[in-house]
Amino acid sequence: MTDNAEHARLPEERLAKLEQLRAAGVDPYPARFARTDLAAEVTPTFDTAPGRPVRVAGRVVGGIRRMGRATFLHLLDGSGQIQAYFKQDVLGEQAYGLLDAIEAGDFLGVVGNTIRTRTGEVTVQAVEYAVLAKSLRPLPEKWHGLQDVETRLRRRYLDLIANPEVADVFRLRSRIIHEVRTFLVERGFLEVETPVLQAVPGGGAARPFETYYNALDRTLYLRIALELYLKRCIIGGIERVFELGRNFRNEGLSLKHNPEFTMLEAYQAYADYRDIMALTEELVATVAERALGSPRITLGEEEVDLSPPWPRVPLRDAILQGSSVDYEACPDAESLARAAAEAGLRTQPGWSRGKLIDELLSTFVEPKIREPVFFVDYPVELSPLAKRRPDRPDVVERFEAFCGGMEIANAFSELNDPLEQRARFLEQVRLKGAGDEEAQPFDAEFLEALEHGMPPTGGMGMGIDRLAMLLTGQRRIRDVILFPQLRSIE
């Protein structure tokens, strides 16, 4: 639906019910109701204490079964549903009669005793009830639920009410993030918060959102990564540090991309990328175990085991196997572009060697990955912030973790040689000048910090939305983000 005027109109029948309540002296929006019981807890406690008094509250969902002088309905609260049963001879004619003004969507508080109905459902038989909030708009249809994707996303609250499995996904997402945080804190990591508004949007390769700060009369950018500030923390002596926060990238929407997304970055002094690999696989398996009860997850038809250790595969071997292209046999962009084109990659003129390698990876390798795997030995030109392997200066101490057809983590032994970092930044600046829009900016303040000395450090970034997709079995990133980006309504 795109017609705002249509939605602005309130159903007159609902307004009439509201007036009916007010005319009877009922406040349709009272400030409080003393709830003592959650819907989901009423049924399991019935057998040990049948007939006990309870006070439940929630939204009226589903159909109201009005049968003359008896009425049944279900209340939905944050824990689940419970049936309530109203009889005229218990409530009295006036209170019972006011149920006429109650509709699906309204919030009710019910005071009563638990009973088991003829069909076996534990139910609260009302002694009294209170209107807690009158709803002025109808809920989506109860049987088919809410199907229209646009409505589900634009008015997610209706989706949450109509489709209980959606609420389950977000409960699980919360649990996953909690377990990630717990895992890191248990291992001595300190959680910090670093600036979202940055003068130099570094730490990754992406186009930033730009904004303007009036008081200082300067352009600022929303961060695209957490990296450079967390390294400042390491330099400052916080030896294990992490941040769970939102990054912003001014790029396209896809099944796996939203312009704002949640990132975990964790840095550990005196660790290298091998230590971080062990940390990463243990983190994912532990979070799955604690949030789902098992390190085994379901991906479509398949079951995938996240338990460590995950295989370590050189990137060159993975691409060779996936595409028959051996990029180490192609030392320059021209020869690699030819080989990639022969393998079926649709190349574009001007792509760098690094770009070609990345395209080979994402086209021929990434989509086929099911079980978790680490790719290692990344070419230095793809990794301006990573340390070189001492025995092989053409590759860096870096890995990316893949699972279920997605990249879920990226990590390296952090480059802590300030002079080399300066040279790498200058190379990025050169690439930017040559038209590479993803090349990273020169960050003089970060370099100055690095010049004060950073201990050997391993660092890792993990896409939390993608981790949530993996562990909740969702195919689309927007299904694990409550309010994903959509085009605006006129």
Added chain:
RNA sequence: GGGGGCGUAGCUCAACGGCAGAGCAAGGGCCUUUUAAGCCCGUGGUUCAGGGUUCGAAUCCCUGCGCCCUCACCA
């Protein structure tokens, strides 16, 4: 941005060149253990918006808006 599909009642969907419909929701009536309650009766429409073709358009054509799929882009 390219290609394809879709947009009809509050919701889920029909009608596909010839009177815009059903189920649910909402309204009225009956019903004191229902749970997709049931039975009876009514109500509800700028067919996304604008233009065109036609005797006649929800239907065909064009433009715009939005959503979905897909490709591109996005490590």
